[in-house]
Amino acid sequence: MKTDILIIGAGCAGLYCALHLPKDKNILIITKDKTEHSDSFLAQGGICMLKDKSDYESYFEDTMRAGHYENNPKSVEIMIRSSRDVIEDLLHYGVDFNREADGSLCFTREGGHSDKRILFHEDITGEEITGRLLAQVKMQPNIQIVEYCTMLDILCGDNICCGAVLRDKEGNIFGVNADFTVLACGGIGGLYRHTTNYRHLTGDGIAIALEHGIALEHINYVQIHPTTLYSAAPEEKSFLISESVRGEGAVLYNVKKERFVNELLPRDVLTKKIYEQMEKDGTPYVWLSMEHIPEEELNSHFPNIVKHCREKGFDVFHECIPVVPAQHYFMGGIKVDLSSRTSMERLFAIGETACNGVHGKNRLASNSLLESLVFAKRAAKVMSKSRDEKNVMEASAETTDFSCYKDAEALAEEYKTNVLNEIERLNKLCTIQLQ
Numbered sequence: 167m168k169t170d171i172l173i174i175g176a177g178c179a180g181l182y183c184a185l186h187l188p189k190d191k192n193i194l195i196i197t198k199d200k201t202e203h204s205d206s207f208l209a210q211g212g213i214c215m216l217k218d219k220s221d222y223e224s225y226f227e228d229t230m231r232a233g234h235y236e237n238n239p240k241s242v243e244i245m246i247r248s249s250r251d252v253i254e255d256l257l258h259y260g261v262d263f264n265r266e267a268d269g270s271l272c273f274t275r276e277g278g279h280s281d282k283r284i285l286f287h288e289d290i291t292g293e294e295i296t297g298r299l300l301a302q303v304k305m306q307p308n309i310q311i312v313e314y315c316t317m318l319d320i321l322c323g324d325n326i327c328c329g330a331v332l333r334d335k336e337g338n339i340f341g342v343n344a345d346f347t348v349l350a351c352g353g354i355g356g357l358y359r360h361t362t363n364y365r366h367l368t369g370d371g372i373a374i375a376l377e378h379g380i381a382l383e384h385i386n387y388v389q390i391h392p393t394t395l396y397s398a399a400p401e402e403k404s405f406l407i408s409e410s411v412r413g414e415g416a417v418l419y420n421v422k423k424e425r426f427v428n429e430l431l432p433r434d435v436l437t438k439k440i441y442e443q444m445e446k447d448g449t450p451y452v453w454l455s456m457e458h459i460p461e462e463e464l465n466s467h468f469p470n471i472v473k474h475c476r477e478k479g480f481d482v483f484h485e486c487i488p489v490v491p492a493q494h495y496f497m498g499g500i501k502v503d504l505s506s507r508t509s510m511e512r513l514f515a516i517g518e519t520a521c522n523g524v525h526g527k528n529r530l531a532s533n534s535l536l537e538s539l540v541f542a543k544r545a546a547k548v549m550s551k552s553r554d555e556k557n558v559m560e561a562s563a564e565t566t567d568f569s570c571y572k573d574a575e576a577l578a579e580e581y582k583t584n585v586l587n588e589i590e591r592l593n594k595l596c597t598i599q600l601q
């Protein structure tokens with residue numbers, strides 16, 4: 167089988183990239199699960215935008231500070247300066263951001279931000295954005311999405327990628343050749359017991375990169391979200407209590423219902439403070455109170471959170487909810503340049519799977535949807551420019567022996583173990599270097 171461009175992953179990065187590729191190219195997008203089951207659909211808080219030029223320095227500094235100044239400043243600059251263009255695209259696709267009474271865009275604030283610069287749609291911003299992108303993609307005759315189809319490996323030789331080995335819903339294993347292959351396969355939450363991510367997001371792109379010696383960066387930089395709803399029985403995925411709730415005035419209490427921390431500290435610092443408090447109190451959670459936020463504000467800005475908590479037996483208007491940190495985001499990933507090119511020719515990586523250095527050691531809230539979109543579009547531009555180049559490696563999908571992929575479950579386990587071992591190795595290395 168042959169396609170012009172193969173995109174692994176149907177989250178916001180994969181979909182937006184596809185929309186910016188030439189209309190005369192055949193594009194195949196595959197997703198491991200149902201299309202709507204991507205982390206992009208789960209994003210609650212919002213997406214950042216450079217409101218006006220005067221906010222540039224402050225937005226840049228907030229991103230760098232949150233990332234412990236380990237960010238790539240050039241990537242940060244590109245992301246911020248491209249934000250208005252991306253938001254214009256989204257508005258053009260019909261994304262319905264919340265607005266002020268006068269019709270202007272409404273901005274909110276989250277931890278680590280020194281100003282309100284986050285656009286949102288209630289508390290389901292990701293669903294609104296990704297749903298609109300998906301609707302656009304479905305209208306394009308040159309783009310096909312195949313659900314429940316898993317990338318097991320890439321096809322490559324001489325450090326040139328020429329497609330991927332896939333397993334479809336029926337268990338058939340086959341190769342797809344492509345002039346360009348784009349890894350847009352999201353984060354690694356599925357490797358952790360407590361995570362806000364979909365379980366099927368297990369860092370497959372990272373495992374495959376490890377296998378083929380494709381350069382990785384900072385894969386031990388894993389963000390823990392400070393506030394997810396505590397459940398005595400670990401659930402499929404932990405329910406996120408968005409940072410915007412704290413941005414709008416929710417406070418954290420210890421076991422004695424006393425405030426113990428500045429709730430708007432960057433995520434990693436706040437997480438550490440919460441763990442310390444849990445240890446002091448001898449409890450598996452701390453309390454979050456939304457009681458100071460006006461009821462109308464809670465209902466209009468956070469209807470999904472209010473509803474979910476109610477379903478779990480909590481009345482957020484009149485009582486505290488128990489919250490605990492959980493794995494949330496992956497700052498590291500497949501090392502890419504400013505146009506999302508990996509160290510392997512004809513292989514791109516975008517979205518959470520990629521690392522262009524924007525987030526440094528810790529992501530600033532609401533920068534990831536934006537980063538995914540900005541750098542997906544840049545990847546698409548590079549691929550569009552090399553329109554007539556054909557991949558010289560085309561034949562290998564026909565000649566490869568796929569029998570080694572037959573035991574897909576064993577392969578998935580092996581991939582998980584390899585990624586976790588590498589993360590652990592890097593963490594140990596960091597500890598040794600600090601001593």
Ligand SMILES: Cc1cc2nc3c(=O)[nH]c(=O)nc-3n(C[C@H](O)[C@H](O)[C@H](O)COP(=O)(O)OP(=O)(O)OC[C@H]3O[C@@H](n4cnc5c(N)ncnc54)[C@H](O)[C@@H]3O)c2cc1C
Pocket residue numbers: 174175176177178179180196197198199201203204205206207208209210211212213291292315316317318350351352353362363364366367368370371406494495516517518519531532533534535536538
């Ligand atoms: C609960 C939650 C709330 C969030 N809130 C915000 C927010 O408010 N603002 C913000 O900016 N960011 C937020 N984020 C982060 C943001 O949603 C993600 O970083 C971003 O959506 C990642 O997009 P993506 O396209 O890279 O990956 P995803 O949207 O996760 O998509 C990954 C895709 O890859 C596919 N895939 C994976 N492996 C394979 C494989 N082997 N074969 C085939 N397909 C594969 C998956 O099926 C899926 O389609 C939040 C994340 C979570 C979990």
